[in-house]
Amino acid sequence: MFNLTLSELSQALSRGDFSSLELTQALLDRIQRLDTTYNSFITLSEEQALEQAKAADALRAAGKATALTGLPIAHKDLFCTQGIRTSCGSKMLDNFVSPYNATLVERLNQAGMVTLGKTNMDEFAMGSSNESSYYGSVKNPWDTDRVPGGSSGGSAAAVAARLVPATTGSDTGGSIRQPAALCGITGLKPTYGRISRYGMIAYASSFDQAGPMTRSAEDAALLLQAMAGEDPLDSTCSTQAVPDYSATLNDSLAGLRIGLPKEYFAEGTDPQILQRVREAISEFEKLGASVKEISLPNTQLSIPAYYILAPAEASSNLSRFDGVRYGHRCASPKDLEDLYKRTRAEGFGPEVKRRIMVGTYALSEGFYDAYYRKAQQIRRVIQQDFVAALNEVDVIMAPVTPCSAFRLGEKNSDPVSMYMEDIFTLSLNLAGLPGISIPCGFADHLPVGLQIIGNYFAEGKLLNVAHQYQQVTAWHTQAPANLSEG
Amino acid sequence: MPRSAKRSVFERKNYFYPDLPKGYQTTQLAEPIVGPGFIDIETDDGATRRVRIHHAHLEEDAGKSLHEDFHGMSGIDLNRAGTPLVEIVSEPDMRSSKEAAAYARKIHAIVTTLGICDGNMAEGSMRCDCNVSVRPKGQEALGTRTELKNINSFRFIERAIDTEVARQIDLIEDGGRVIQETRLYDPDKNETRSMRSKEEANDYRYFPCPDLLPVVIDDTYIDAIRAELPELPDARRARFINEYGLSDYDAGVLSSDRAQADYFEQVTKLTQNAKLSANWITGELARLLNQADLSVKHSPVSAEQLAGLINRIQDDTITGKIAKTVFEIQWNEGGSADEIIEAKGLKQVNDTGAIETAIDQVIAQCTAQVEQYIAAEPDKRGKMLGFFMGQVMKLTQGKANPGQVQGVLKQKLDKLC
Numbered sequence: 001m002f003n004l005t006l007s008e009l010s011q012a013l014s015r016g017d018f019s020s021l022e023l024t025q026a027l028l029d030r031i032q033r034l035d036t037t038y039n040s041f042i043t044l045s046e047e048q049a050l051e052q053a054k055a056a057d058a059l060r061a062a063g064k065a066t067a068l069t070g071l072p073i074a075h076k077d078l079f080c081t082q083g084i085r086t087s088c089g090s091k092m093l094d095n096f097v098s099p100y101n102a103t104l105v106e107r108l109n110q111a112g113m114v115t116l117g118k119t120n121m122d123e124f125a126m127g128s129s130n131e132s133s134y135y136g137s138v139k140n141p142w143d144t145d146r147v148p149g150g151s152s153g154g155s156a157a158a159v160a161a162r163l164v165p166a167t168t169g170s171d172t173g174g175s176i177r178q179p180a181a182l183c184g185i186t187g188l189k190p191t192y193g194r195i196s197r198y199g200m201i202a203y204a205s206s207f208d209q210a211g212p213m214t215r216s217a218e219d220a221a222l223l224l225q226a227m228a229g230e231d232p233l234d235s236t237c238s239t240q241a242v243p244d245y246s247a248t249l250n251d252s253l254a255g256l257r258i259g260l261p262k263e264y265f266a267e268g269t270d271p272q273i274l275q276r277v278r279e280a281i282s283e284f285e286k287l288g289a290s291v292k293e294i295s296l297p298n299t300q301l302s303i304p305a306y307y308i309l310a311p312a313e314a315s316s317n318l319s320r321f322d323g324v325r326y327g328h329r330c331a332s333p334k335d336l337e338d339l340y341k342r343t344r345a346e347g348f349g350p351e352v353k354r355r356i357m358v359g360t361y362a363l364s365e366g367f368y369d370a371y372y373r374k375a376q377q378i379r380r381v382i383q384q385d386f387v388a389a390l391n392e393v394d395v396i397m398a399p400v401t402p403c404s405a406f407r408l409g410e411k412n413s414d415p416v417s418m419y420m421e422d423i424f425t426l427s428l429n430l431a432g433l434p435g436i437s438i439p440c441g442f443a444d445h446l447p448v449g450l451q452i453i454g455n456y457f458a459e460g461k462l463l464n465v466a467h468q469y470q471q472v473t474a475w476h477t478q479a480p481a482n483l484s485e486g
Numbered sequence: 487m488p489r490s491a492k493r494s495v496f497e498r499k500n501y502f503y504p505d506l507p508k509g510y511q512t513t514q515l516a517e518p519i520v521g522p523g524f525i526d527i528e529t530d531d532g533a534t535r536r537v538r539i540h541h542a543h544l545e546e547d548a549g550k551s552l553h554e555d556f557h558g559m560s561g562i563d564l565n566r567a568g569t570p571l572v573e574i575v576s577e578p579d580m581r582s583s584k585e586a587a588a589y590a591r592k593i594h595a596i597v598t599t600l601g602i603c604d605g606n607m608a609e610g611s612m613r614c615d616c617n618v619s620v621r622p623k624g625q626e627a628l629g630t631r632t633e634l635k636n637i638n639s640f641r642f643i644e645r646a647i648d649t650e651v652a653r654q655i656d657l658i659e660d661g662g663r664v665i666q667e668t669r670l671y672d673p674d675k676n677e678t679r680s681m682r683s684k685e686e687a688n689d690y691r692y693f694p695c696p697d698l699l700p701v702v703i704d705d706t707y708i709d710a711i712r713a714e715l716p717e718l719p720d721a722r723r724a725r726f727i728n729e730y731g732l733s734d735y736d737a738g739v740l741s742s743d744r745a746q747a748d749y750f751e752q753v754t755k756l757t758q759n760a761k762l763s764a765n766w767i768t769g770e771l772a773r774l775l776n777q778a779d780l781s782v783k784h785s786p787v788s789a790e791q792l793a794g795l796i797n798r799i800q801d802d803t804i805t806g807k808i809a810k811t812v813f814e815i816q817w818n819e820g821g822s823a824d825e826i827i828e829a830k831g832l833k834q835v836n837d838t839g840a841i842e843t844a845i846d847q848v849i850a851q852c853t854a855q856v857e858q859y860i861a862a863e864p865d866k867r868g869k870m871l872g873f874f875m876g877q878v879m880k881l882t883q884g885k886a887n888p889g890q891v892q893g894v895l896k897q898k899l900d901k902l903c
Contacts, residue, residue, distance in 0.1 A: 205696035235698055313696050316500050319509020324562075340502055363500075363691035372693060 002162040006219040020070030024053035040158040044117040045084045052114040069112030077118040080199040089121040089133040092347035102199025111226040120154030125203045128421040132351040141480040146405040149179030156183035166214045172207045174425025177437035181400035181449020184439045187213045188220045192432035193238035196231030202317040204310035207429040217466035221245035249467040254288030259393030263299040269402040272443035280440035280450045294389045302427035308375035315359030383431040390455045400437045400449035436462045439475040494519040496698040500691045505549035513545035527588040538577035583647035595719040599744040618650045630664040646671035730760030745783045756793035795823035835886045848877045
């Protein structure tokens with residue numbers, strides 16, 4: 001039961017192998033038993049989950065079940081969930097219960113999914129190792145001395161540890177794809193604007209994008225179908241029609257043109273990772289694809305540009321956490337200024353403070369042109385590089401990370417080396433392009449991810465390419481050893 | 487009129503304050519929705535002054551901090567936080583408090599005519615920040631200005647500016663210097679006082695709002711809006727003068743409020759008498775509306791009812807005096823003029839016999855006054871006629887046709903001389 005994908009579980013529920021209530025109860029028990037090790041959940045929502053499961057079973061009995069009815073999911077703890085705490089991994093929101101659902105949560109609820117709980121994450125989605133969470137580090141199920149990646153580390157670890165078949169994540173600078181790679185699961189970051197951001201606590205509004213984290217591309221297609229689409233509550237959400245993602249999963253890859261950016265295969269990346277990625281690419285050649293070297297010459301600029309723009313937006317987005325209306329408030333403030341200063345000093349962790357300071361500085365009078373405006377120009381240049389490359393090829397393939405899961409604490413004291421973790425992922429966020437991370441083998445027993453990048457709104461193509469690969473390989477079905485089957 | 491920008495961008499103005507729930511205000515800075523333009527106002531001496539508009543931008547309102555009534559604490563009313571408003575920024579082109587109020591009235595007339603604001607200043611739907619400076623006669627450069635925040639009536643605009651001008655002049659004449667600052671006008675004490683003692687250089691860290699896309703308006707959209715635009719106050723005022731022969735004053739008053747202008751046109755259409763309709767609307771109707779603090783939209787007497795009343799004056803069914811009584815009944819109890827006139831027996835007496843009888847009775851009773859009339863110089867007698875008129879009208883309960891009474895009365899009295 002625990003190893004089944006969403007599609008497989010859906011069939012099992014239809015056959016009556018077990019009910020949604022049984023499945024939900026079994027997973028909740030498993031989480032309670034195993035998650036003391038992984039720490040992938042911040043909050044379990046047992047009561048609501050059992051109610052949703054009962055309702056789903058009733059729908060099924062009435063013959064009204066659809067593809068996702070009764071299937072379990074957990075949400076990254078930055079999606080607002082009515083009646084369930086939404087902490088964003090921060091002391092600041094430790095006591096915050098949202099009065100409304102994020103659009104994405106609402107849509108998955110409407111589709112009949114069962115919310116098991118909220119997953120751990122780097123505080124306010126700022127981090128690449130899940131070590132900045134107020135609720136403690138998440139452990140990588142493949143090696144519990146190692147990080148799961150971040151910021152959607154809890155979402156990735158929970159899926160890898162077979163605690164839940166699928167989760168939601170968010171990707172501002174690689175936060176879905178990098179933990180997916182480090183935990184050996186499938187993670188899709190859609191085109192910016194494909195999924196509504198309403199009710200997703202903002203880190204950097206022009207980068208943030210929600211997406212599914214699953215065990216297969218097929219499952220990602222199912223979830224994206226329900227999550228994507230226009231939302232009047234988010235003016236940056238695209239009005240473009242949502243295609244049928246499952247319908248194109250089995251399209252042939254004959255004639256597919258793959259671009260390999262030479263900058264992504266340069267020195268500095270673990271040779272074993274490059275080897276696994278090359279092996280994956282040769283599988284695609286067997287499926288009829290052709291390969292071509294391309295160039296994304298400004299890749300190196302993506303990290304400095306990102307670390308101006310994202311913190312700039314964050315410094316403004318996080319101003320609302322001031323202790324006045326909700327969230328943490330310092331004890332007995334002397335006056336207004338004292339309230340602001342101590343509330344924020346106590347409520348935010350060091351990485352969040354670092355980015356607020358950087359962002360505030362970058363937007364300051366006299367520095368705006370040198371930092372913010374310059375970084376916006378670089379953003380445009382990077383986007384143009386991708387647009388030019390995607391005129392010549394259908395998809396771009398690359399590693400997701402320069403190294404596999406690193407040890408807890410290893411990069412904690414060096415923010416810049418932590419930021420370098422995202423060198424291959426965050427340029428997509430600058431460009432707003434979609435990318436998917438899928439498992440393509442191991443380096444010293446740790447999962448390695450392959451990144452597939454497509455053109456704007458080409459999620460259907462990415463899922464098709466990933467699914468075809470998963471039809472001829474079995475990396476995505478590998479589970480960490482020593483997982484208790486209970 | 488100022489031009490709409492085809493592209494405008496929302497920016498964030500970042501600062502901490504409890505009445506600002508997000509910690510930033512969504513506003514516009516570099517690319518506002520309305521570009522430069524001008525508005526013409528009429529000054530007291532009848533001249534036209536052109537006030538340049540720097541720009542107008544869209545932004546969200548903040549909440550309201552309530553510093554009284556909470557026993558040493560502050561309350562925050564967030565009900566209006568996040569609601570959109572447009573801020574119209576003029577150039578320093580007004581030279582007196584009267585011109586400032588005239589400018590504000592003109593803006594008020596435009597935005598209420600367009601239906602983009604209900605214009606209710608008491609409720610804060612339209613507020614005014616007045617920048618005030620003084621300079622010696624003949625000096626080119628403007629003096630240092632102060633800003634008077636959130637003034638909420640035309641009367642207070644004039645009073646606040648006059649008060650601040652006096653304060654600045656006193657200050658300078660005493661050898662002081664005006665500091666650029668934000669001040670609050672207190673209408674109860676009729677004084678202005680400094681609002682923020684430390685005008686610290688706040689760095690608002692403006693940047694384009696990443697949650698809101700730039701607003702791009704195409705020509706088709708602008709054309710469609712233009713086609714739906716109502717007649718603006720200035721055009722309507724000119725038309726009222728040309729088409730209906732109204733005075734500058736009446737035309738100005740009637741066109742300043744769209745509902746009132748509509749009401750006037752409806753009444754006039756039914757009475758075919760613009761002058762008389764205008765008099766009634768700016769006179770009796772305005773008086774009662776003012777007393778009841780109502781807008782013409784909520785007038786208890788409809789345009790049809792008023793027109794019916796005016797028509798009865800025009801066809802001599804009732805006198806102007808009786809009409810006022812009928813109008814008050816309409817206001818308080820409703821009903822058409824005809825119904826009221828009929829029910830209360832208020833028809834004007836045009837019957838010459840009845841009028842002559844009444845006059846004879848008055849002449850018989852007021853012997854002393856008649857003797858004075860006879861004794862008076864002929865050119866003084868005209869004035870004395872008023873007394874007899876009053877007596878006759880009293881006797882006929884105001885129903886006698888005043889024109890007829892005057893003619894017959896004069897005839898009969900002059901016969902006695």
